[in-house]
Amino acid sequence: AQTVTQSQPEMSVQEAETVTLSCTYDTSESNYYLFWYKQPPSRQMILVIRQEAYKQQNATENRFSVNFQKAAKSFSLKISDSQLGDTAMYFCAFMKPPGDSNYQLIWGAGTKLIIKP
Amino acid sequence: GAVVSQHPSWVICKSGTSVKIECRSLDFQATTMFWYRQFPKQSLMLMATSNEGSKATYEQGVEKDKFLINHASLTLSTLTVTSAHPEDSSFYICSTPGTGRSETQYFGPGTRLLVL
Numbered sequence: 728a729q730t731v732t733q734s735q736p737e738m739s740v741q742e743a744e745t746v747t748l749s750c751t752y753d754t755s756e757s758n759y760y761l762f763w764y765k766q767p768p769s770r771q772m773i774l775v776i777r778q779e780a781y782k783q784q785n786a787t788e789n790r791f792s793v794n795f796q797k798a799a800k801s802f803s804l805k806i807s808d809s810q811l812g813d814t815a816m817y818f819c820a821f822m823k824p825p826g827d828s829n830y831q832l833i834w835g836a837g838t839k840l841i842i843k844p
Numbered sequence: 845g846a847v848v849s850q851h852p853s854w855v856i857c858k859s860g861t862s863v864k865i866e867c868r869s870l871d872f873q874a875t876t877m878f879w880y881r882q883f884p885k886q887s888l889m890l891m892a893t894s895n896e897g898s899k900a901t902y903e904q905g906v907e908k909d910k911f912l913i914n915h916a917s918l919t920l921s922t923l924t925v926t927s928a929h930p931e932d933s934s935f936y937i938c939s940t941p942g943t944g945r946s947e948t949q950y951f952g953p954g955t956r957l958l959v960l
Contacts, residue, residue, distance in 0.1 A: 760947050770882075770935060772951035779947075818887060822947065830876060830941040832949065834887045 729754045731821050733835035740809055741843050747794075748804045748838045750819030760822045761795065761802045762832070767815040775817070778802065806840075814842045847871060850938060850952035857928055858960055865923045865955045867938035873918035874940035878949075879911075882935045894921050928959040
């Protein structure tokens with residue numbers, strides 16, 4: 728069975744700093760999808776970034792980028808120039824290809840990120 | 845983008861009563877709907893997967909007679925917490941990949957349930 732591990736329960740950084748959230752996963756699949764979701768205090772889940780395992784290039788979305796190390800089964804999220812609005816719970820999630828998974832996500836425990844002014 | 849609504853957003857009920865939570869896809873069809881519950885400062889725990897027109901599939905340890913799921917149409921899925929007790933107090937979230945078969949999930953805003 729697939730598992731997702733987030734080893735940092737909580738992190739805090741100063742505004743404008745760069746922060747990296749770690750995520751490791753375990754799977755025997757060769758193709759899959761990885762996601763970072765953000766859950767702000769409103770508790771609405773928001774997709775931050777996604778990565779397809781067969782793509783070697785790391786995904787980026789503005790200030791958010793990932794370091795995807797397939798062999799190491801590592802998928803860290805880097806937030807550059809952090810902003811107060813980045814304060815949230817961040818969840819790493821894994822999904823097997825849709826045909827094998829019915830789109831079910833496997834979730835990490837989450838990292839609470841606090842951006843201090 | 846695709847929008848999923850949930851109603852109610854916040855409900856308080858007495859122990860022993862039933863509460864229905866609705867999850868609607870507003871501008872697309874949702875063949876599959878996932879229902880989660882989330883305790884404070886914890887991750888999402890999948891309760892069940894519903895598919896339009898068929899019975900829901902429940903995760904191990906989730907009582908199907910207590911958490912009734914109905915997915916009668918492509919735009920509406922409901923979760924009914926029957927004979928609610930204080931331990932059922934939690935945050936309930938629905939999500940769907942839609943019918944476009946996108947790998948991205950669309951989440952409802954969640955329902956906060958407090959059972960007194």
